[in-house]
Amino acid sequence: MRVCIRYSPGTPSISFTYPHHRMMWEPELPRPLPAYFLQEVFSTAPIYDLILCDLSPRTLVWLSRTCCRAHEAVTHFICRAYNINRHLSRCFPDPLAFRSLQARTGLVISGSNTLQFLDRSFYPESDLDLYAHPGHVYEALEWLESVGYKFQPEAWKQQQRDWRDEVSADWDGTARRITDHGEMTIDFEPDMEYSEVAGVYTFTRSVAMDTGTVVLKVQIIATKCNPIQTITQFHSTCVMNIITFDAAYSFYPVATFEERMAIQIPGSNRLDVVKKYVQRGWRVYAVFGPEHVTHPQLFLLNEKRWVGDRHCWSIPLDTTGVTPRPALSLSSEHFSWDPSIQNGWIMECEGVSAVTHVPRMRTHLVMITVFRYNYNFPDDKLTKAIRNWSLSQGQLNHAQLTKQNWIWFDAEIPRFRGVLSSHEQ
Template identity: 45%
Template sequence: MSQIRARHTSARKPRFADECSIGQIFCRPPVYDLIFSCVSPCTLVRTGRSCRAAYAASKDFSHRAFNIHRHLSRFLADPLAFRSLQARTGTLIAGSNAVQFLDRSFYPNADMDLYVHPGHVREILDYLVEREGYAFRPNSTQPADYREIASDEWDGTEVRGEPFEQEEELSLYYDIKGVEAVFSLDKCGLEGLLKVQLIESEISPFDTIINFHSTCVMNFIAFDAVYSLYPVATFEHRNTLQVWRARPLQDLNVMLKYDERGFTWLCSLAAGTPLQKSPFYPSKSRTVGDQHTWKLTLPTQGVDLRPQMNSSSSLVQWDPVIFNGWSLEQEHEGMTTVYKPIKSAVFRYNYTTANCKLYFRLWQFILTQGLLSRMLLRKGLLEKERWPWFDAELAGFWEAYKHEFMSFIRRDVST
């Protein structure tokens, strides 16, 4: 009998973390909120992998810390309606606004920068003015009415360029690249004056973003996800690598601004650092959403997705940014982004790639399909309103050439 009593009264050892004192920490939101608010994104993820209680706590904290509607509500009265507008137009929020969201920080005097595809500028401006109450503030060269320079009649059938234009040669030598026009707007908010800058991209929002002054601002918010292209360098090491093209660093205010925000400015990669271990991933073919990208998926409940563009085009409801690629390469004493733009009326949007094989295969398709569409248009057998766009077919090309990569750059095999 004594043996039976001993068996029933002996204490069982804890099997899971929530049965011990450490687990109790992750069962109290006020406690783990204080802990998680002080750690980096990487540490947050690693802590969540340590035990069941920590995982549940990190998920709960992340759901509240990365609340996109709360983040956007500072500038927008109806964040959900704006995200639906993003879904229809492929508009990206980038610059310091995206940094603040991912870093869970706040810059009091920062504005919100919107990067817009060609053909959607008027729609975004109308929304901000008519739905959100912003006022257009022209610069010295702009008229008082933005409608005079932002047309609502965009012809997507126009020729956008040939595949081997001289000006596109590896996109190495540009000043401030990719910006067609900038529209400034503001309104009075509860915390003072709110400023929004709408940047009309010459090629695409991604093309403009990848040519920012340095890597810490190469982050952007789409309607369905937030992306950081250099997350380890930006949010773990707090470093930013200069990638300005063929021009001296004339405005030291940019360096000082990001120094105040806790980032160390690097003009070049540290000598002797193995390329394979660099958090800037030099001389690697990159794509948006690859293994080096931090992608934070956003809830899309209530977001109205893009409708079919016309009856001749397949339905496209993903953001165009996911089909873009680039490479960070050594150029003289610094670094620069290298890629080829894919500009053609065969696609509604423009794209980029660092894969030579994919680039030439796409242009074979573009030349064949484009010739057919233009011939039908000229003969009156195709209306402009039914011009077919083949963006939906990009997924197949991307998948087919995912493992067949050839760089535009000749590299030393030792690197």
């Protein structure tokens, strides 16, 4: 529609004219934005940050595929939005020193802190949960004390004022780790909430922030097998996310961050924690429903999963300034990857039909002395192949070597995976 103002002697008159191809009651179609305008938007960080900050991870991926300028904008936004050093600076004055600790010990961040990082949110009352491999607990606790954190014993351990009374610095990785009955040799602690946990050690530190003094809380969770085994037995899937020294991973990203839903894992007695995540906006299911069957990408039932596989949401982190992992021993082959990425699981459904039935997380444990770390695999064939190979190698190690010159063969794990994968194709 065009508006014409005509002047004549006296009062000006206003008339309306319409193009011949559109009826007068049809609304005028919006004009497309010129290309230069979009290029200007995606070239100015203060502008496109305001747009991208409200988009979900999947939408960011879709947008990045529309054009080169959008892809560049999304890439730069992700680098700023998922800045791990900035994220950790709230708890640690030197984030790179902490990440170097992660690199040499395999220490993993999980729980609500990782969820906040991936969700670009903030829970002021939440703490930082760190999951440690057997044999690295002492070093992690000692490091926390060195940066100003103070040990806070549990209520039923008030007589224990020093964590060193319980944790030994001399861990013997060459000692038998599993019994003939397939049980872990570490004793259960009383009142433990998770059977996969050997101990929980709480530390606090008071820091001055803009709003006053804040008490920061960090917990070291000593795992009996490894962090992934413990995390896949969490109360629900929305917290099955981890941060290693070089990457962040979400195990169920579509369900967690797109649909804001989770499935409860049986066996956990932390129903109060489930309630907390419901209050934060997650829809938690006690059993599978029809939607979980018709949309298999949500929980990927009965599918072999690995940390960092194509179903995970994986964010590589900048490792500039992080001290790499050292060799395990003089004669052991060096590997630079985090032990967590060599672990997997399967979410199974107990019952004939998935509908109205509960999930079950299944893994095969490999706790063998020829490997420095314990592993859990989703594949029975892989597990048997590694165990059979380890019998002969273990006989050589135990017959000829001492703890001081032990050979660790963790670098063989990805090769076993590659060989089995090629045979299945």
